[in-house]
Amino acid sequence: MITAAAGALSPPQKRGNPDSYHTAKASISKPSTANYSKSGENNQLSFSIVRQAAYGKWESIHRALGIQLVSTSHTKHTACQGCGGKDRFRVLPDYGNTGKWFCGGGGDQQSGDGFSLLGHVFGWNPQEQLKAVADYLGLSTLDNKERDKIRAIAEKQARELQAAIARKDEQARNDSNVLTMLENLIDEIRHRQYLQRQAVRFNGGYIAEPTIDEVNTAQELNAAILESYAHKSGVDYV
Numbered sequence: 001m002i003t004a005a006a007g008a009l010s011p012p013q014k015r016g017n018p019d020s021y022h023t024a025k026a027s028i029s030k031p032s033t034a035n036y037s038k039s040g041e042n043n044q045l046s047f048s049i050v051r052q053a054a055y056g057k058w059e060s061i062h063r064a065l066g067i068q069l070v071s072t073s074h075t076k077h078t079a080c081q082g083c084g085g086k087d088r089f090r091v092l093p094d095y096g097n098t099g100k101w102f103c104g105g106g107g108d109q110q111s112g113d114g115f116s117l118l119g120h121v122f123g124w125n126p127q128e129q130l131k132a133v134a135d136y137l138g139l140s141t142l143d144n145k146e147r148d149k150i151r152a153i154a155e156k157q158a159r160e161l162q163a164a165i166a167r168k169d170e171q172a173r174n175d176s177n178v179l180t181m182l183e184n185l186i187d188e189i190r191h192r193q194y195l196q197r198q199a200v201r202f203n204g205g206y207i208a209e210p211t212i213d214e215v216n217t218a219q220e221l222n223a224a225i226l227e228s229y230a231h232k233s234g235v236d237y238v
Contacts, residue, residue, distance in 0.1 A: 047115070047126075049147055050134045052154035057137070058099030058114040064136055067121055072096065080105075082120040174228035181221035188214035 054061060059072060071078055072091055080089035080103050088104035092111075095101065099114015110120060115129040124132065134140050139147075192211055 045130065045134050045139055045147070046151070047130060048154040048158070049150045050130055050137065050139060051113075051115075052150050052157065053137050053139055054099070054114060054133055056097050059096055061114060061133055061136055062099065062117065065118060065132055067117065082117075171228070174224070177224040178221070178228050181217065181224045185214070185217045185221050188217050 059069070062069065067081060069078070069091065072095055074091055074093045074095065077087045077090050079086050082089075083103060083105050085104065085106060088106065090102055092098075092100040092102060099117060100112070101114075101117050101120075102111040103109070103120065112120065115126065115133065118124050118129045118132060119126070131140070139150075142150075188211065192214055195211075
């Protein structure tokens with residue numbers, strides 16, 4: 001079950017009753033956006049900056065803003081403070097780092113990161129979500145130099161993530177090549193076995209030598225395996 005923390009923002013009532021929901025939503029003190037910079041400004045508090053600063057802190061952020069989870073296990077379903085369901089909400093495995101969550105929503109499935117959970121529960125728009133988290137983390141008062149430092153870290157992490165995705169894709173391609181070559185070799189071996197059976201039937205039997213296609217396919221499989229394992233080890237295979 002999810003409950004509101006003492007002294008925190010009061011969450012809205014269940015969304016099953018639109019009138020009561022809008023009344024409750026209006027009672028929530030939304031974070032001010034008066035000092036929030038526009039997207040084109042260099043000193044903007046962007047999602048990348050705040051997301052970087054919030055990494056690994058989402059449980060405490062949500063608790064401070066009024067969302068207190070009874071369980072942070074991704075295998076345990078609990079009540080949803082946003083839609084009112086009794087057992088349709090759960091956090092995802094990386095909740096602590098990213099705030100990711102899932103709600104079955106009675107068939108209307110929803111999911112997102114730590115920012116969007118604030119929208120799911122309180123009805124805040126992205127600007128309000130961002131400002132609330134930034135205020136809690138003390139980012140609203142940072143000078144441009146400090147923001148640039150956080151932005152640089154966020155951009156570096158984004159590049160590292162893209163590089164990791166590229167490596168994973170390349171490994172998947174190499175592994176696929178290994179499987180293809182293995183299947184080809186199996187086909188060639190079966191073909192030689194067929195030739196052996198035919199020889200026994202019509203010529204009294206002889207040992208069918210490996211065909212040139214079988215030998216070539218075995219060599220290709222060997223090269224594909226070497227390339228795949230070399231890539232896993234970070235070594236170029238030639």
